[in-house]
Amino acid sequence: MSARNSTLARGSSRSIASALKIDRAMLLRFGITVVSILGGLLIWQILSLNISPFFLPSPAQTAAGLVELWQDGTLGASIVASSARIAAGWLLGVIVGVPLGIFMGYFRWVRQLFDPYIEFFRFIPPIAFVTLAVIWLGPGEISKIALIFYTTVFIVTLNTIAGAQAVPELRLRAAAALGAGPLTTLRTVIVPSTVPYMVTGARIAMGNSFLTIVSAEIVAAQEGLGALIWNARNYSRTEWVFGGIIVLGIVGFLFDRLLRFGARKFLKRYDVTV
Amino acid sequence: MIAGGEIALEHVTVQLQGQTIVSDIDLIIAGGEFVCLLGPSGCGKSTLLNVIGGFLQTSGRVTVGGRPVTGPGPDRGVVFQSAEALFPWLTVRENVEYGARVRGVAKAERIETAMHYLRLVGLAHVAGKFPSQLSGGMRQRAQIARVLANAPSVILMDEPFGALDAQTREVLQREVHRIWKATGATILFITHDISEAMILADRIVTMTAGPNARLKTIAKVDLPHPRDLTEPAAIALQRMLRDEIAHEVGRTLLAREEVAA
Numbered sequence: 001m002s003a004r005n006s007t008l009a010r011g012s013s014r015s016i017a018s019a020l021k022i023d024r025a026m027l028l029r030f031g032i033t034v035v036s037i038l039g040g041l042l043i044w045q046i047l048s049l050n051i052s053p054f055f056l057p058s059p060a061q062t063a064a065g066l067v068e069l070w071q072d073g074t075l076g077a078s079i080v081a082s083s084a085r086i087a088a089g090w091l092l093g094v095i096v097g098v099p100l101g102i103f104m105g106y107f108r109w110v111r112q113l114f115d116p117y118i119e120f121f122r123f124i125p126p127i128a129f130v131t132l133a134v135i136w137l138g139p140g141e142i143s144k145i146a147l148i149f150y151t152t153v154f155i156v157t158l159n160t161i162a163g164a165q166a167v168p169e170l171r172l173r174a175a176a177a178l179g180a181g182p183l184t185t186l187r188t189v190i191v192p193s194t195v196p197y198m199v200t201g202a203r204i205a206m207g208n209s210f211l212t213i214v215s216a217e218i219v220a221a222q223e224g225l226g227a228l229i230w231n232a233r234n235y236s237r238t239e240w241v242f243g244g245i246i247v248l249g250i251v252g253f254l255f256d257r258l259l260r261f262g263a264r265k266f267l268k269r270y271d272v273t274v
Numbered sequence: 275m276i277a278g279g280e281i282a283l284e285h286v287t288v289q290l291q292g293q294t295i296v297s298d299i300d301l302i303i304a305g306g307e308f309v310c311l312l313g314p315s316g317c318g319k320s321t322l323l324n325v326i327g328g329f330l331q332t333s334g335r336v337t338v339g340g341r342p343v344t345g346p347g348p349d350r351g352v353v354f355q356s357a358e359a360l361f362p363w364l365t366v367r368e369n370v371e372y373g374a375r376v377r378g379v380a381k382a383e384r385i386e387t388a389m390h391y392l393r394l395v396g397l398a399h400v401a402g403k404f405p406s407q408l409s410g411g412m413r414q415r416a417q418i419a420r421v422l423a424n425a426p427s428v429i430l431m432d433e434p435f436g437a438l439d440a441q442t443r444e445v446l447q448r449e450v451h452r453i454w455k456a457t458g459a460t461i462l463f464i465t466h467d468i469s470e471a472m473i474l475a476d477r478i479v480t481m482t483a484g485p486n487a488r489l490k491t492i493a494k495v496d497l498p499h500p501r502d503l504t505e506p507a508a509i510a511l512q513r514m515l516r517d518e519i520a521h522e523v524g525r526t527l528l529a530r531e532e533v534a535a
Contacts, residue, residue, distance in 0.1 A: 174359040179348035
């Protein structure tokens with residue numbers, strides 16, 4: 001009896017130790033991240049000591065600039081405006097790109113129908129269309145959303161095509177032998193098999209949306225992080241440029257985290273590893 | 275359960291990329307019969323199964339239950355060698371429900387059917403798990419349950435236990451025999467394992483080495499179940515089959531050496 005008790009005690013103390021070990025590993029990783037960020041700030045600070053703030057404002061000056069922009073409402077409005085455009089354009093791009101990619105991947109004739117355009121426009125960056133977008137769609141929201149949509153739809157479509165074509169032949173045969181016709185196979189085998197590719201496409205497209213939003217807002221926007229960065233030039237406020245860039249990076253990071261969290265939570269069974 | 279359908283092959287020839295894989299095959303498998311197709315790797319066993327499954331085009335005539343085969347269909351269930359054939363995003367139960375779902379059977383009814391077949395293959399306790407959480411042997415049981423739930427008149431098994439360890443294989447062979455007795459389906463079972471064929475089959479069909487493979491011998495296994503492979507009659511048959519296959523393997527190796535030289 002006592003021997004058993006001591007075994008139990010040892011077992012539980014070992015499990016506590018292993019739990020602590022996991023925590024220690026996590027702390028270590030977290031610590032490295034913190035050290036990396038603090039180190040970067042330190043280098044920035046040291047460099048800025050000997051350089052004119054017009055060329056390189058210090059971290060403190062940048063922070064003060066951000067506080068200023070926050071207090072007069074510019075920063076909040078810019079974040080909301082840019083985020084809304086990205087969310088709208090990106091979502092539209094995913095909604096159109098996923099079915100397009102599925103049909104192009106599964107039906108040869110659909111692929112051949114759209115292929116010349118996909119193969120041509122994929123090499124034309126959205127910035128090339130900024131002027132046209134403004135001429136055609138006006139300087140308002142639509143032109144910016146259209147540009148984000150443009151950048152998203154290609155990436156999502158191309159990734160989804162790749163996924164639809166990579167479905168193992170064996171799965172298709174299994175479905176057919178269980179009585180599934182072509183359209184049922186499309187819905188019940190091709191689409192679920194392709195989900196990881198769709199998520200990858202959507203994630204890359206999210207990154208590209210942030211690249212696109214800056215060019216779109218620089219050309220024609222009153223509000224937005226791109227406009228904020230560009231307009232700072234008029235006031236010779238380099239620290240606002242720095243602040244805008246930092247906020248853009250943080251917003252992008254948060255969007256990506258949100259996307260990964262959502263994919264992991266809701267698409268887990270489709271073997272999405274992001 | 276539907277009684278086993280007859281499989282009839284007449285002058286079946288399959289060409290893939292200009293090469294004749296199997297040539298002029300004639301074979302009739304009676305309804306409810308258990309036939310093992312035995313032969314070395316690359317002799318076209320799977321090709322023949324794929325023809326009956328409707329996955330490959332052929333010249334010649336293939337009928338199952340009197341109806342010509344024009345494509346895959348739920349009257350012919352297929353158990354594949356690789357568990358990749360299971361849908362990884364569906365639970366084991368949802369996999370087994372798949373055929374019924376495609377036919378539009380009501381949810382309650384198809385769950386009941388799925389659970390019935392999962393119990394039959396001893397997987398009821400993992401019905402809610404995903405295929406990736408199962409062992410290799412359990413995955414093959416899940417494939418078998420999924421096929422059985424569709425009540426096919428013919429079951430085609432393409433080396434279903436080829437990737438399993440010897441112990442698991444033995445257990446599953448007994449299961450397949452029991453399921454065959456319980457359902458009365460016609461089974462065509464492909465294997466390169468002589469003992470496996472000896473344990474399961476009513477008749478064992480061997481093939482010549484490919485390409486251009488033909489049927490070589492058809493041996494009736496007239497031994498009572500459960501089979502004792504140490505019996506003199508069993509040993510004699512086993513020896514005969516081993517010689518047949520060894521001869522074909524030897525020919526394949528010779529042909530390869532000639533190509534190499």
